[in-house]
Amino acid sequence: MSTFLDEDFLNFWGYGENNCGFELLQRKTGAIKCNDRGELFKEDIDIHNSDIVGRYEVIIGNKKYDTIRQIYFNSHGEIVENYINTEGQVVLFKRFNRFNWRYQKGYDKLWTDMLPYSDRIILNNETYVHWYNCLPEYVF
Numbered sequence: 001m002s003t004f005l006d007e008d009f010l011n012f013w014g015y016g017e018n019n020c021g022f023e024l025l026q027r028k029t030g031a032i033k034c035n036d037r038g039e040l041f042k043e044d045i046d047i048h049n050s051d052i053v054g055r056y057e058v059i060i061g062n063k064k065y066d067t068i069r070q071i072y073f074n075s076h077g078e079i080v081e082n083y084i085n086t087e088g089q090v091v092l093f094k095r096f097n098r099f100n101w102r103y104q105k106g107y108d109k110l111w112t113d114m115l116p117y118s119d120r121i122i123l124n125n126e127t128y129v130h131w132y133n134c135l136p137e138y139v140f
């Protein structure tokens with residue numbers, strides 16, 4: 001476990017040149033492929049990289065958002081789905097853990113066993129299990 005007080009914090013939580021994050025104008029590069037079943041494929045999974053994999057309508061309460069789905073690879077076997085609206089704001093953040101994330105290093109079960117009914121992402125034929133969502137205040 002690391003915190004922002006640790007010397008190596010930015011090695012795990014910073015990303016982009018000089019830890020400045022993503023470029024503001026993003027476009028699909030084709031680095032991540034998504035088949036008809038929604039399964040994802042990527043040759044080299046580097047941490048802190050991402051790609052746009054589609055356009056989706058996200059409904060939160062009574063509001064509809066025209067979004068792009070950004071898949072982001074975090075540093076320790078996690079995938080983040082960001083749904084970004086036409087104004088460039090994230091309206092929905094979804095965290096997925098690799099099926100064996102921190103198995104026997106904090107958790108005594110596989111995520112597929114702990115959360116058998118959670119949504120799944122398949123990446124390169126490996127299962128990632130939905131853990132939690134974040135909704136920013138401005139979507140309500």
